[in-house]
Amino acid sequence: MEYLRVEGFRKKFHQTEVLKGVGFTLQKGEILVIIGASGSGKTTLLRCLNFLETPDEGKVYLNGELFSDAAVRYSDRELRKKRLRFGLVFQNFNLFPNYDAKRNVSLACELLARERARAKKRELLAAEKGIARLKAYRRISAEAAAMKREGIAESHARADALLAQVGLQEKRDAFPYELSGGQQQRVAIARALALDPEVLCFDEPTSALDPELTGEVLKVIRGLKGRTMIVVTHEMAFAREVADRVIFMADGVIEEDGTSEEVFGAPKSEKLKAFLKRTEEHGWI
């Protein structure tokens, strides 16, 4: 079943058009790998999907429903809700330097749990009228407090489980500056997983790392197979191995797309052939 459909993304910065009508579809649980020379618009595409940029034109359908439309201006509240359904792992990790690994992972969940408890309290209080509200106040406060505690405990348990999943259980108390680049990126992946996004995006997750550290990060991503993911990468061997579908971008358009075998095994366009040849010579671009 078609799970994600991106239609006609266009984005201009000043006068330059960076995305010139980009669209693709993705099945649930598939991994889409995006390759292409630097400057071809890959980052911009992921940023548009995560509402860090607003495309000038384009629509996204998720699970058969219209999910976002560039023509609609969403409120901050709506944007927040939409952002939760996508996840993004950045090229340079962007961990929160003032928190240890565990808090980096649990923070967003914890804040949501607090908000939910507050909303519940408001809702319960609103249901009571007049003097009954005063009488119920203590009971409802206690209920909300219990809900908050439970939510926070859950976030912590989840953070522990996720850190274990990325192999960093014993680093849970370490601050970002105490971790290697590879470890930081693994924490960032755990953090992105904490909210269980429906589509998880990676923007060149290993290109800020020393070559000997890329392996551990790629291994973690490999272990996520089964999730719907979009991975921008220059690691061609990895791309070839994990991709269900591949998109080759050049100058803001999708120059070629297909299965891993089609794109890497039998490239059609000259640009893709040249690109693959270059990456073979240099290992990466």
Next chain:
Amino acid sequence: MTSFAEVTLKLLEGFGTTCYIFILTLVLALPLGLIVAFGSMSRFKPLRYVVRTIVWIIRGTPLMLQLIVIFYGPGLLFGVTGFDRVPSVIVAFVINYACYFSEIYRGGIENIPRGQYEAGLVLGMTKVQIFFRITLLQVVKRILAPMSNEVITLVKDTSLARIISVVEIIKSAEAFMRQGLIWPLFYTGVFYLLFIGILTLLFRYAEKKTAYLKV
């Protein structure tokens, strides 16, 4: 003959006013400075320009002049009674220091990598949550050193209050000068040194407490 104890008591009285001006200015100017900082970084251009112009004027003119304008201005310009002496001092100091603080805040906030903000957004956090949970503590650490300079300057700037006849510690000492006694004036220096010594220790403590933040 005026005794040492008498002078000390009299100076302590003035020093009380000094402390009062200092504390109230700090308590009000610290949050106001943050609001001014947000104004000067606003994406709404007219607001940004207005705020930056105000900051430029306040930082570009002597505090003494601002004090005089606020105390005498309303009466001279509009024929209305303005603030009393001490409130005038507070108003002038708060506005002046809020502007200085705002520039320090702005420097601190703008230096936080944007990526952290975006990471927070992607995780569904609100701008307010991102500011208070992620940015603020890092800003605090970054601005501790420039803040300590400003705060120490504020201690000494309180002596400007005497030009509109507020009896802070220097003004108290001046009363003794009229009796031909000069040493109480030098004695005030001890008060300032002690006060600033304590502040310096506090700032050093805060720096130690935030040393774990490698930002």
